[in-house]
Amino acid sequence: MNAWGNLGMVETIYEEEYECSTGSPSLSPTLSSPSSTPLHSRVEAWSVATGHKSDVSIHVQGTCFHLHKDPLTSRSIYLKRHLTQVKELTLSPPLNITADTFALLANFCYGSHVVITPFNVAALRTAAELLQMTETDVNGDENLMQITETYFRRVIAVNGEFAMVVFRSCLPLLPEAETVAFLLSRCLEALILTHDSDDAEGDGIVSCFDDVIKMPAEEFQIVADSMQRLRSHDVAYRIVDYYIKKHSGKITEDQKTHICNSIDCNKLSPELLLDAVQNPRMPLRFIVRAMLIEQLNTRRVIFSATANQQPQRDRIQLDSMTLGAILQRDATKRQAAQLKAAMEATSSRIENLEKQLHGMKKLILECEEEINENMSRSIVDSGRSASFHHVPVNRIKRGERGSSSSMSYRFSGKERALWSSNSEEFSDETPRPGAKKSIGKRLISGLTSAFKVSSNPAWKHGSK
Template sequence: MKPWGNLGVVETIYEDEVYDDDDDDDDNSSNSPSLLSSPPSPLHSSAQAWSSAMGCKTDVLIHVQGTAFHLHKDPLISRSTYLRRKLTEKSELTLSPPLNITAETFSLVVDFCYGTHLLVTPFNVASLLVAADLLGMTEAKGEDDSNLKQMTENYFQKFIAVNGKYAAIVFKSCLALLPEAETTSFLVSRCVEVMNLTEDSKGLDGYFDDVISLRADDFKIVAESMHQRFEYQDLLYRIVDFYLEEHNAKITEEQKTQICNSIDCNKLSPQLLLHAVQNPRMPLRFVVRAMLVEQLNTRRSILSAANHQYYPRRHRPTNSNNEDDDNSNVTLGEILQRDATKRETAQLKAAMDATSSRIQTLDKQLLCMKKLLQESDHENVIERSGGGCRDVLESGRSASFHYGSGRKIERAYNGAPASASFRFSGGLEERALGCSSSENSGIKKNIGQRLIKGLKCALQPKIALITRKV
């Protein structure tokens, strides 16, 4: 029995040709039973040719999305490490999630295992790339042979990576394959990168509509991949802003923060950095980080202008032989000024890190305050349903910012303006009964306003310090 690798290649009969030869297909299907529960396909002829050449029948059964594939074990385990591991001791297997592989894609994969000529297109390259990674089809049988992963990756580099229209097709097809499409092959971020290089910025807006349908977890994975691939992140900021605009009320603050952490404010243009500082959709932590980066950039610009004003560069000779003399033209004052600038920049970065840490602490305290308010509202509803309504105590609306006689919100300073914190004191059980929803919302709004004022007071000394240094 000759090895199956020496068999001739069976040409694939593609779907568009099947519709043209319906009569021929009917005759072939009537002569032999189908190997699939679905209508005859190119896979049928491949498996039949293998059976005829090797003189053996199918010995494994694989289920994919309700479709049963009767196949031969040898060609499958020789190409796929996953199938080799699963079919070693059993002859029946079901490919189900988390393996994101459709029956149509698996049919193409099996064709490749049988040695059939595989037609890769922009419409199926994404699914084939994902399937090759999930099934472990990364091994070649010989020096002149190529595995499915290598073949599809070469196609992507040769045709998709240089054509924005093809990249748009792949982009839409791989959205349904998330998160595997991004975690295995970075397909979404790569397609966006290609479209950004080949299309104008306005042309990309039409593709942003497809991003709206993504879940927050999937979008976070895509944003993190784009963060790693993009040298300048203006496009990433626009995509994140567009997503938050559509999902602002559907995702939590923690999810917003995780998504925005993928944006490096140091890689934003000055225009978008200013937009980020004034963007109400962005979480507070990101806005503060953008504000500090903007202050740092402003300081650098001022120092650079001052250096040029007080220490103008001397005229350099055009002769290239005098390049060694340029370094000797630097004065001691320029060197001292440069060193001072580096020290001040390091101090400012340290202040930014300290402020960011303080912002995280304030975020945690804010979450605690929200939880206490929710618990208080829940108790109020229970008490109101059990005992009748009463008038709201006037002290609940007073400027001293406390509920009833026992619930207070105090503000403490731990030695520095940036260490402002808030705490609740008093029992929740002493809150007056019968608070209306409108009054509760007014109290919550008052809390939010005071918290923002406190945060501004905490950050004001840092900004004032930066301004004085500038």
């Protein structure tokens, strides 16, 4: 590592830039420092010191750089990863790096200090992020990412003029300048913090974005998205409104809606929120969202005012009350609580009584139904008993004429044959509709024929 000492490495210096920024500097849009050693001289000095010629070739926007692998990979993780097995590399999109910017990066890798200005800080900061230049040298010096970040915080973030310069230099580097380093949004924050305090509405800031207003809708969408990080969206709303006004009839409603989606209505001041509700240039969806937020804010203010006034009213009433009034109020509250408890207990008892009454009614109905059913059954049974078990006053004794016992031996041969034939027909006959009626008729006819025996002369002669 004696080669690094032979090259006479120096630290990165930007104190001169601080001195220029304190006065009235005439900013020069140069990317390289006139006092910096040209890159080819650095490469030749490295070859002489190490005895090795350049071993890698890197192409950037049509320019070929013949460099050494070791100094590049010692500072950049990206180059270290891609130059492991190849000796030729092309830095093409999405790496948004120009040839001049890469020359400054290569000089830094060879040990040269980089003079940072408001004109090149955006390009260097973005390139440092894309190439992952987070490695320090053997002496522990800061990497390029740390150096550019420190310069931005110390110089750009506190100066509105420099912030505007960096903002404009970020536009050709979109979207990488915002997606990897958040430069665009931080420049807007610096402009808001450093703008004239008399310009309360921010019109002075909006007037500085002429380059932004000329951008197409797709690129302006990136700018609008970068403003979402702002704590207040007042400036974002004014810029979007100004852009829509200048591009009236040139952009579609969908593009307007997508651009306005980057504005958070919750971060708008009440004045601009009311302006958004009444702004005819804004898309309908954004106006509806602003109306909802405005109504919620109004409701919140009303509730807050009511909540603040109620304790004051209660405190005033409490201060004006005497001891007797306080005791009477407490007694009234206790009585009200007791009355409420008694009412709840009474209501519970009434509910229980209603349930019991309902059960009793149900039981009575069931008993009445059972009694009616028993009465109907008894009436039917009594009717059947009267029809089949009627006995005359003068009962027929056993063996007398007309008794059932005398039928078995008083029938003549002819009547017995008739009865047996009827019985066989009755037993062999298959059931059919009207069978009950035929059985009854046969039974009556049989009994009639049996009682006709009394008219038979032979029966009379036998009885005598």
